[in-house]
Amino acid sequence: MITLVTGGAGYIGSHMVRALLRAGRRVVVLDNLSTGHRRALPPDAAFVEADVRDTAAVTALLQEHDVDAVLHFAGLIEVGASVRDPIGYWSTNFGGTLSLLGAMEASGVKRIVFSSTCAVYGEPGVVPIVESCPRRPISPYGRSKLACEHALADVAAADPAFCAVALRYFNVAGAAADGSVGEDHQPETHLIPRVLNAARDGGGITIFGTDFPTPDGTCVRDYVHVEDLCAAHLAALDRLTPGLAAFNLGIGRGFSVREVIDTARAVTGRAIEASAGPRRAGDPPRLFADPTRARELLGWSPRAVELEPIIASAWRWTRQVSS
Numbered sequence: 310m311i312t313l314v315t316g317g318a319g320y321i322g323s324h325m326v327r328a329l330l331r332a333g334r335r336v337v338v339l340d341n342l343s344t345g346h347r348r349a350l351p352p353d354a355a356f357v358e359a360d361v362r363d364t365a366a367v368t369a370l371l372q373e374h375d376v377d378a379v380l381h382f383a384g385l386i387e388v389g390a391s392v393r394d395p396i397g398y399w400s401t402n403f404g405g406t407l408s409l410l411g412a413m414e415a416s417g418v419k420r421i422v423f424s425s426t427c428a429v430y431g432e433p434g435v436v437p438i439v440e441s442c443p444r445r446p447i448s449p450y451g452r453s454k455l456a457c458e459h460a461l462a463d464v465a466a467a468d469p470a471f472c473a474v475a476l477r478y479f480n481v482a483g484a485a486a487d488g489s490v491g492e493d494h495q496p497e498t499h500l501i502p503r504v505l506n507a508a509r510d511g512g513g514i515t516i517f518g519t520d521f522p523t524p525d526g527t528c529v530r531d532y533v534h535v536e537d538l539c540a541a542h543l544a545a546l547d548r549l550t551p552g553l554a555a556f557n558l559g560i561g562r563g564f565s566v567r568e569v570i571d572t573a574r575a576v577t578g579r580a581i582e583a584s585a586g587p588r589r590a591g592d593p594p595r596l597f598a599d600p601t602r603a604r605e606l607l608g609w610s611p612r613a614v615e616l617e618p619i620i621a622s623a624w625r626w627t628r629q630v631s632s
């Protein structure tokens with residue numbers, strides 16, 4: 310039996326493909342390479358270049374490769390871009406998921422792990438965030454992901470054999486320990502790679518808001534190592550049961566923007582210039598997960614619970630990638 314990884318040429322997907330192969334599973338990747346990279350795929354993973362919205366192509370792939378489970382990473386991921394291009398985000402994220410679900414139904418594939426996000430919670434009044442926290446996303450990106458969760462729940466309600474898990478990631482960061490893959494988004498909007506790109510190339514970094522009600526005035530976020538995230542997916546795959554279950558994937562602790570920059574300075578040994586800029590719209594002061602449910606039901610505990618190992622692995626990767 311084979312696991313389909315959609316978006317397997319992207320940042321998280323390319324780490325997941327390696328984790329699956331290490332765990333002895335056979336893998337086929339579907340990716341349209343719109344933001345992913347062919348070079349991020351190992352040679353022992355089968356690859357089909359296609360758009361997840363092409364239901365006929367996905368159906369053919371599921372049947373030809375005898376797929377029994379799907380890890381669905383393919384999607385567009387930038388909150389700001391989703392505000393400027395809501396149709397593109399709804400089409401790829403929600404339309405892509407509906408297309409995949411149609412192909413799975415046509416092929417009798419009933420097991421899926423879906424890449425959801427803490428953006429489904431919007432601006433929660435309370436941290437740490439538990440899964441039962443109201444889901445009130447404030448961007449087209451978050452709303453398109455929440456709609457996918459609703460679709461999965463409806464499919465599961467209609468088919469007693471359908472097994473789905475939505476994993477709500479917090480801020481995914483870090484790179485493979487062997488340096489083979491890492492984060493490579495164009496443009497890069499995530500804090501840790503932006504700080505490390507500044508360490509490598511110079512140019513400094515702007516902090517969006519220094520007057521938040523947090524200890525040092527900058528935003529606090531929960532950073533989870535990409536390899537820990539992959540371990541949670543393996544656990545979720547092993548424990549899929551009928552219905553839809555949702556889990557927060559974060560370490561359960563927040564670090565401020567200034568803490569990230571200070572740790573990056575220590576790890577890289579480089580002076581990274583940081584200047585204060587205005588807040589961005591819709592940035593809550595503090596977001597971090599309560600990952601108790603994932604620990605109790607998936608048996609998942611992240612190994613990296615400090616910034617240093619996350620940033621050190623990302624720095625090894627950043628140094629070897631040309632600017």
Ligand SMILES: NC(=O)c1ccc[n+]([C@@H]2O[C@H](COP(=O)([O-])OP(=O)(O)OC[C@H]3O[C@@H](n4cnc5c(N)ncnc54)[C@H](O)[C@@H]3O)[C@@H](O)[C@H]2O)c1
Nearest residue numbers: 316318319320321341342343344345360361383384424481
């Ligand atoms: N990176 C994070 O911190 C984070 C946090 C929360 C949730 N997520 C979710 O995790 C998933 C993966 O994120 P990532 O950081 O690896 O993003 P990424 O952009 O690196 O990877 C996405 C992959 O999907 C592919 N893709 C996009 N549209 C496609 C389409 N229509 N058909 C086929 N392939 C398509 C891209 O080419 C790319 O390889 C996304 O669904 C994202 O919403 C990521």
